Structure formats: C-alpha cells, structure tokens
Amino acid sequence: MKANGTVHRYGDNVDTDVIIPARYLNSSDPKELAAKCMIDIDKEFVGRVKQGDIIVAGKNFGCGSSREHAPIAIKAAGISCVIAETFARIFYRNSINIGLPIIECPEAAREIEAGDQVEIDFDSGIIYDTTKGTQYQGQAFPEFMQKIIKAEGLINYINSSRN
Amino acid sequence: MGMTMTQKILAAHAGLNQVTAGQLIEAELDLVLGNDVTAPVAIHEMEKMTVKKVFDKDKIALVPDHFTPNKDIKSAEHCKCVREFAREQEISNYFEIGEMGIEHALLPEKGLVVAGDVVIGADSHTCTYGALGAFSTGVGSTDMAAGMATGKAWFKVPSALKFVLKGKPAPWVSGKDVILHIIGKIGVDGALYKSMEFTGDGIQNLTMDDRFTIANMAIEAGAKNGIFPVDELAIQYMKEHSMKPYHIYEADDDAVYDEVYEIDLSALRPTVAFPHLPENTRTIDEVGEIKIDQVVIGSCTNGRLNDLRMAAKVLEGRKVAKGMRVIVFPATQKIYLQAMEEGLLATFIKAGAVVSTPTCGPCLGGHMGILAAGERAVATTNRNFVGRMGHVESEVYLASPAVAAASAVTGRISSPEELDFSAALSSQSESLKAEREE
Numbered sequence: 001m002k003a004n005g006t007v008h009r010y011g012d013n014v015d016t017d018v019i020i021p022a023r024y025l026n027s028s029d030p031k032e033l034a035a036k037c038m039i040d041i042d043k044e045f046v047g048r049v050k051q052g053d054i055i056v057a058g059k060n061f062g063c064g065s066s067r068e069h070a071p072i073a074i075k076a077a078g079i080s081c082v083i084a085e086t087f088a089r090i091f092y093r094n095s096i097n098i099g100l101p102i103i104e105c106p107e108a109a110r111e112i113e114a115g116d117q118v119e120i121d122f123d124s125g126i127i128y129d130t131t132k133g134t135q136y137q138g139q140a141f142p143e144f145m146q147k148i149i150k151a152e153g154l155i156n157y158i159n160s161s162r163n
Numbered sequence: 164m165g166m167t168m169t170q171k172i173l174a175a176h177a178g179l180n181q182v183t184a185g186q187l188i189e190a191e192l193d194l195v196l197g198n199d200v201t202a203p204v205a206i207h208e209m210e211k212m213t214v215k216k217v218f219d220k221d222k223i224a225l226v227p228d229h230f231t232p233n234k235d236i237k238s239a240e241h242c243k244c245v246r247e248f249a250r251e252q253e254i255s256n257y258f259e260i261g262e263m264g265i266e267h268a269l270l271p272e273k274g275l276v277v278a279g280d281v282v283i284g285a286d287s288h289t290c291t292y293g294a295l296g297a298f299s300t301g302v303g304s305t306d307m308a309a310g311m312a313t314g315k316a317w318f319k320v321p322s323a324l325k326f327v328l329k330g331k332p333a334p335w336v337s338g339k340d341v342i343l344h345i346i347g348k349i350g351v352d353g354a355l356y357k358s359m360e361f362t363g364d365g366i367q368n369l370t371m372d373d374r375f376t377i378a379n380m381a382i383e384a385g386a387k388n389g390i391f392p393v394d395e396l397a398i399q400y401m402k403e404h405s406m407k408p409y410h411i412y413e414a415d416d417d418a419v420y421d422e423v424y425e426i427d428l429s430a431l432r433p434t435v436a437f438p439h440l441p442e443n444t445r446t447i448d449e450v451g452e453i454k455i456d457q458v459v460i461g462s463c464t465n466g467r468l469n470d471l472r473m474a475a476k477v478l479e480g481r482k483v484a485k486g487m488r489v490i491v492f493p494a495t496q497k498i499y500l501q502a503m504e505e506g507l508l509a510t511f512i513k514a515g516a517v518v519s520t521p522t523c524g525p526c527l528g529g530h531m532g533i534l535a536a537g538e539r540a541v542a543t544t545n546r547n548f549v550g551r552m553g554h555v556e557s558e559v560y561l562a563s564p565a566v567a568a569a570s571a572v573t574g575r576i577s578s579p580e581e582l583d584f585s586a587a588l589s590s591q592s593e594s595l596k597a598e599r600e601e
C-alpha cells in the first residue's frame with residue numbers, strides 16, 4: 001500500500017472543532033462533511049485538495065471531541081494519509097477504525113513543507129519527500145492495527161474474523 | 164511489576180493477571196454510551212456488521228443531549244434514528260428529553276456507572292466517571308458500534324501520571340480551578356495516551372461534584388482517562404444512586420508512573436483558561452481587564468448541583484451587569500428540579516439570567532447562546548477552541564461557576580472575592596423584609 005500526493009501543512013493542536021465544526025454535525029454524510037473539512041482553520045482547503053493529497057501537522061493532531069466525523073471528513077476530502085508529530089488518542093483510534101492511514105513521525109512532521117510532493121510506503125513506514133529528496137522512517141503499526149487498516153476498518157475486520 | 168489502578172481494572176476485564184503499559188488487550192465492557200451526534204454514525208456502522216443484535220440491551224446507554232430539544236430538522240432526524248434503534252433493540256437506557264440530562268452528569272446520577280467498571284462512550288468526556296473509580300474513556304462511533312455488537316473493545320494499556328493532591332482549597336476555589344491549574348502546568352498533550360491517577364489526602368476535601376469536574380477534563384490534557392481512588396464519599400454516592408455491585412481497585416505500592424506531581428490545593432487561586440486552548444491558564448490575579456458579553460454556566464463539566472449553588476451564592480441579591488447575557492443550563496432534569504426546589508433558579512432569574520433546559524447547547528456552539536464575531540464569553544465548560552461557541556472570531560474563557568457568576572455581575576472577568584458579601588446579604592435581607600411588609 002502506497003500514498004503519493006501534495007502536502008497541506010498545519011501547526012500544533014489542530015482540534016476536531018476546526019477539522020469539522022459542530023455546526024455541521026447535524027449531518028453524517030461523508031460528502032457533506034468533506035465539503036466543510038478544515039473550514040475554520042483553512043477556508044481554501046476544500047477548493048485546493050486533490051485526491052491522494054497528504055496532511056502534515058505538528059503535535060496532538062485531532063485533539064478535542066471524539067467526533068469520528070473528523071477523520072471521515074478528511075478521508076472523504078481525498079486525503080490519503082496524515083503525518084504528525086503526535087496524534088490525540090481518540091483521533092488516532094478513530095482513524096484506524098475507519099481505515100484512514102496515519103503516521104507518527106516527528107522529524108518528517110517538522111521538516112516537510114506545504115506544497116512538497118510526498119510518497120509513503122505503509123508496509124515499511126518510509127516517507128519520501130520527492131521535492132526535497134529527503135527520507136524519513138515513520139512508526140510502523142503493530143500487527144493488530146495493520147490488520148484493521150488492511151481490512152479498511154474495524155467493522156470489516158470484525159466481520160471477517162467472525163466468518 | 165506493580166500495576167496502576169487503571170491497569171488493574173483493565174487486566175481484570177481482559178481476564179489477565181498482569182498487564183503492562185503498551186500491551187494491546189481486548190477488554191469486556193460494562194457499558195457502551197452514545198449521543199445524538201455519535202450514535203447515528205455508530206448505528207449506521209452496525210448495519211454493516213454481521214452481528215445484528217446488541218450484546219446486552221441493559222449495558223448500552225443512549226442519550227440525545229447535544230442538539231436536543233431538537234434544534235432543527237436534521238437533528239430531529241438524528242434523534243429519530245437513535246430513538247428507533249433503541250426501540251428495535253429494546254435498549255433499557257434510552258433517555259427521552261423529559262428524563263434526560265447531559266450524558267456525563269446523567270449516567271452516574273442514574274447509577275449506570277460504578278467503581279471498577281470499564282466504560283466506553285462515543286464522546287470524549289466519557290472520562291468523567293473516573294471520579295467514581297471506574298475506567299472510562301472516549302472513543303469514536305466505530306468503536307461504539309463494535310462495542311454494542313461484541314461487548315468488547317481493544318485498548319493499548321496506558322502508562323500513568325500520578326497527581327498527589329494535598330491540603331484544602333480556599334473558599335471560591337473548586338475542582339475546576341484544580342484541573343485548569345494542572346492542564347496549565349502539563350499542557351493539552353501533557354498526558355497524551357496516559358492515565359491521570361489522582362491520589363493524596365487532599366482528595367477528602369473535594370466534593371464528588373469537584374471530582375467529576377476534574378475527571379471530566381482529563382481529556383483536555385490528552386489523557387486516556389482520569390481516575391480517583393474509591394473513598395467513603397464515593398461509596399456513599401454509589402449507594403445513593405446505584406443498585407449495581409461495585410469493585411474497588413487500588414494501585415499497587417510499586418506501580419510505575421511516568422511522572423509524579425504534587426499539587427498543594429491550599430495554594431491554588433481561581434484560574435481562568437484564555438482562548439484558544441485550555442492550557443492557556445492564568446490565575447485570577449493575572450487576568451487584567453477583560454470585558455465580556457456572555458456568561459455560560461452549566462455543561463457536563465460544571466452543571467451539577469454544587470456548581471449551581473456556588474453560582475447562586477454569588478448572584479443572590481445581585482443583578483447581572485447591564486447588557487450581559489447570562490445563560491444557566493443545569494446538567495440534568497433532576498438537578499434542574501433540585502435547583503428549583505432550593506430556590507436557585509429564582510435567584511438566577513431575579514439576577515437577570517436565563518435558565519435553559521438541560522442540553523449541551525452553547526457548550527459546543529450548537530444552539531442556545533451562539534457567539535457573534537468579536538464577542539467574548541466566560542464559560543464553565545471545558546473547551547475554548549477556535550469557534551467552539553460560535554463565530555471563529557469569538558472568544559471563550561474557561562472558569563469555575565463562582566468566577567463566571569462574579570464576572571456576570573461586574574461585566575469583566577472577576578473573582579467573587581471582589582464582591583462584598585456582607586453588603587449583599589444585608590440588602591437581601593432588607594428586600595426580604597420589604598417583601599414581607601408589603
């Protein structure tokens with residue numbers, strides 16, 4: 001599994017209220033959520049994002065509310081992976097549970113810039129910034145989490161392990 | 164190796180004698196919670212599962228509280244989805260508006276959570292029940308769906324930070340000031356992935372309501388859970404509210420903590436978190452002149468009876484500042500009724516505040532008190548992120564009910580210490596006398 005796309009960059013403590021503000025939580029349709037993704041921190045994001053793009057951010061990405069609408073909105077907006085220094089824990093498990101790949105890599109999170117082209121190999125955890133020619137080793141998932149991501153989420157994983 | 168209190172509860176629910184930090188486990192659940200925002204997503208996920216029935220109809224709680232009484236057509240549709248699911252699955256703990264409350268105040272009050280339980284809730288403030296000595300943590304809707312279907316959830320066993328609380332808080336210093344002080348000290352990711360375990364003889368000086376407030380905001384330091392030891396007061400609370408058997412777990416003497424902090428409660432001052440993060444704390448003495456437009460008193464953090472009593476004590480016989488909008492929202496129907504019987508609601512209304520039905524409402528910028536651009540609010544809620552209570556250019560300052568009420572009176576962020584209580588009391592008794600003479 002690989003991802004390849006242009007980077008959108010944000011700082012520390014990006015909370016789920018700015019990823020998808022509560023005023024839009026009266027919908028749970030991924031398309032509607034994607035149309036408002038990041039609106040309170042970056043109004044241009046929705047117009048700019050292309051299928052396969054990558055978000056790079058600082059510490060504690062996805063802090064705050066447990067709304068799964070946040071990773072759903074990001075995934076439905078076309079983002080193929082989020083790289084951050086650290087993730088807030090509920091966002092972390094939500095992303096795994098819905099099958100949105102996320103990688104913790106402090107070095108990459110600090111150095112990769114907005115607009116860079118980045119390639120990620122999920123099996124090895126290697127992040128390659130093709131614009132800069134730099135390479136980083138991201139944290140690989142424990143086997144159990146890899147299985148959930150490969151099954152494209154917890155529900156499929158449970159269904160298949162019961163069959 | 165010794166285990167923390169949290170690790171012991173998790174080990175017992177995973178059928179293991181020993182767990183260590185970082186270990187992935189699957190634990191049995193005592194309760195699975197969802198609300199009108201998160202449950203519809205979970206219900207939709209459950210439809211994709213091969214399991215069609217919930218694992219135990221008595222171990223699921225569904226509380227429509229965020230956009231209720233229904234704010235608009237879309238939220239009405241969401242509540243309908245939850246209601247119909249509850250009916251089909253014969254969920255015993257579904258709470259319609261007449262018997263509801265904000266979920267994290269409601270569940271302990273209804274006796275649905277007791278010490279030693281493992282609880283997941285599709286709401287980040289599920290960590291509130293740590294006040295009772297339970298392991299409870301917020302998850303997303305997919306976890307909720309899996310939990311409802313299987314009665315189990317996966318966890319990475321957390322390491323812990325230990326907070327040794329000592330001494331007795333000064334008057335007007337409450338649980339809110341304790342937790343804001345701690346978050347100011349360790350930061351919004353200071354406890355990321357970890358447990359916050361509170362110990363120390365200072366705990367005996369904290370009411371259950373104080374403890375609920377403290378555990379409630381553990382997530383604001385990034386924690387997986389916050390947890391208190393089970394003492395006489397907690398046992399008394401459980402006996403008054405629940406028929407469920409409880410189990411007391413204690414941390415081992417040789418339990419390992421990543422960090423130990425000592426907090427002298429007697430040295431704490433009323434504390435305020437400035438926009439736009441709960442870690443931006445200042446003591447009331449460092450606040451300066453901050454004029455405000457709105458005061459919000461309530462929520463799952465500070466909408467309990469003691470919180471309302473504290474606010475009423477400040478507002479008794481006083482008027483809110485001219486032009487100030489003050490919104491009080493008791494956390495549950497029971498608290499609302501008790502506050503009415505104690506005359507607290509009359510105090511609020513006479514002071515010029517409005518009293519709302521229990522709802523999350525303004526706390527998450529849902530309804531009932533949204534801010535316009537450039538407006539400032541002091542709120543007893545738990546988050547002051549950009550746009551949390553309305554417009555992205557509005558500001559939320561987090562504080563205790565006492566500070567919020569005092570600020571309502573002066574029109575700027577203030578401590579109740581600024582107000583003259585002897586005068587208020589005598590003018591109050593005079594107006595009472597006048598009323599009697601009329």
Ligand code: SF4
Binds near residue numbers: 265266286462527545
């Ligand atoms: S009162 Fe606020 S923090 Fe508490 S559950 Fe409701 S929205 Fe969440």
